[in-house]
Amino acid sequence: MMPNRSISRLIVIGLRLTGIWPGSSYEIVARCIWIFITMFVQILQYRYIIKQINCGNLTNVVDGLSTALPYSLLFFKLISFWINRRLFKSMLMKMSxxxxxFSKFNINAMINKAKLAYRYSKLIMSVYAIAVFTYAGVFLEITRQNQDDELNITSRQLLIKMDFPFAYYESPLYEYVFVLQFFQLLSNASAIATLDALIITLIFHVGGQIEMLHEALENISVKNHKSLRNIVKPLINLHYQIILGSENIENLFSYIALMQLLCNTLIICCIGFLIVVVFNSHMNIEELINISLFYIAITLEAFIFSYAGEYLSNKSLSISTSAYGSSWYLLDPRDRRIMILLMIRSQRQLKITAGKFMDLSMEAFAKVSLIFVTNKCAFKDI
Known part of the structure; x- marks a missing residue:
């Protein structure tokens, strides 16, 4: 497969390890491993939730649900990418x-956007890695305090809420389970960060093309109006490629964004409930920090999708302004009509939707975030 200058090496490694990158020699093996491990973990997680429902412990049910839903969402994302592997492969080939x-244009804009995508990819993966290590560190501190207060080892908690069919609290089995859960949590966070960084990279690639189109339109001047006929066709082709690229992103991420929105809404409600419980009970600062870190990670994922949709929408609308500000009126009547059609077509906003139901934007992100505040106030009243 051709090398892709838009996608960083970190994303490529993550896509290879999740069995998404086309042409990988261990693609099938990676998928089978992810399916087996994820299904095994999910069974144990939902066993725990069902057990807590039978016991009538609402707090543990909400706590277990808030950690099980992100795993289910990640599994849905992986399956979606595996099903749409041909579409993803064609997108990668097109980006290459x-x-x-477009070497005939000044591709500095695309280079700058690619560098920016590299930085954002590193930032996203660093944030998720820091969140996992901090979460594990705070959990160990809480566990150490509980062991100092209670000598009963059966009260030991797991890093991820699961219901094992064996007694896990005996040493050294408890330590082995903790280490396995930590690496499993780290691998899931890395996979989530990879997919989040991927959508940012794809959006910035389209944004680089739009910036390149802006510059080409600005170069239309009175001095070279006689040669404008040779410039119109590449401009129209570039605009068509921008539309095609945005439509491919929409087809790939539309239903993923819908599930993301639904799961994030449920998880944010669960986290709001847990924060209220912590405030109204023993007010453990460590547990509050742990829940807050989890909330930040979930909110960051929703923010990335919303930011990508907002960025694409605003960039697509700016094409019409740049085209109108160019010297299109110096063209021959035939080419002038083509430029007018470009301006009309660019007024149609390019966007990413959540399952064709709603547009991804910062407004949608604000509405989801408002759910957290609303439910927190409602739980306090209860």
Whole structure:
């Protein structure tokens, strides 16, 4: 497969390890491993939730649900990418060809956007890694305090809420389970960070093409109006590639964004309930920090999708302004009509939707975040 200058090495490694990257020699093996481990973990997680429902412990049910839903969401994302592997492969091939086909333009804008995507990818993965290590560190501190207060080892808690069919609290089995859960949590966080960084990279690639189109439109001047006929066709082709690229992103991430929105709404409600419980009970600062870190990670994922949709929408609308500000009126009547059609077509907003139901935007993110505040106030009243 052709090398892709838009996607960083970190994302490529993550896509290979999750069995998404096309042409990987261990693609099938990676998928089977993810399916087996994820299904095994999910069974244990939902066993715990069902057990707590039977016991009537609402706090533990909400706590277990808030950690099980992100795993289910990640599994849905992986399956969606595996099903749409042909679409994803064609997108990667097209991105590689873009660097060759548009060499006639000034591609500095695409280079700058690619560098920016690299930085954002590193930042996203660093935030998730820091969140996992901090979460594990705070959990160990809480466990140490509980062991100092209670000598009963059966009260030991797991890093991830699960219901094992054996007694896990005896040493050294408890330590082995903790280490396995930590690496499993780290691998899931890395997979989530990889997919989040991927959508940012794809959006910035389209944004680089739009910036390149802006610059080409600005270069239309009175001095070279006689040669404008040779410029119109590449501009129209570039605009078509921008539309095609955004539609491919929409087809790939639309239903993923819908599940993301639904799961994030449920998880944020669960986290709001847990925060209220912590405030109204023993007010353990460590547990509050742990829940807050989890809330930040979930909110960050929703923010990334909303930011990507907002960025694409705003960038697509700016094409019409740049085209109108160019010297399109110096063209021959035939080419002038083509430029007018470009302006009309660019007024149609490019966007990413959540299952074709709603547009991803910062407004949608604000509504989801408002759910957290609303439910927190409602739980306090209860």
């Amino acid at each position: 060809q873009d660097w060759i086909n």
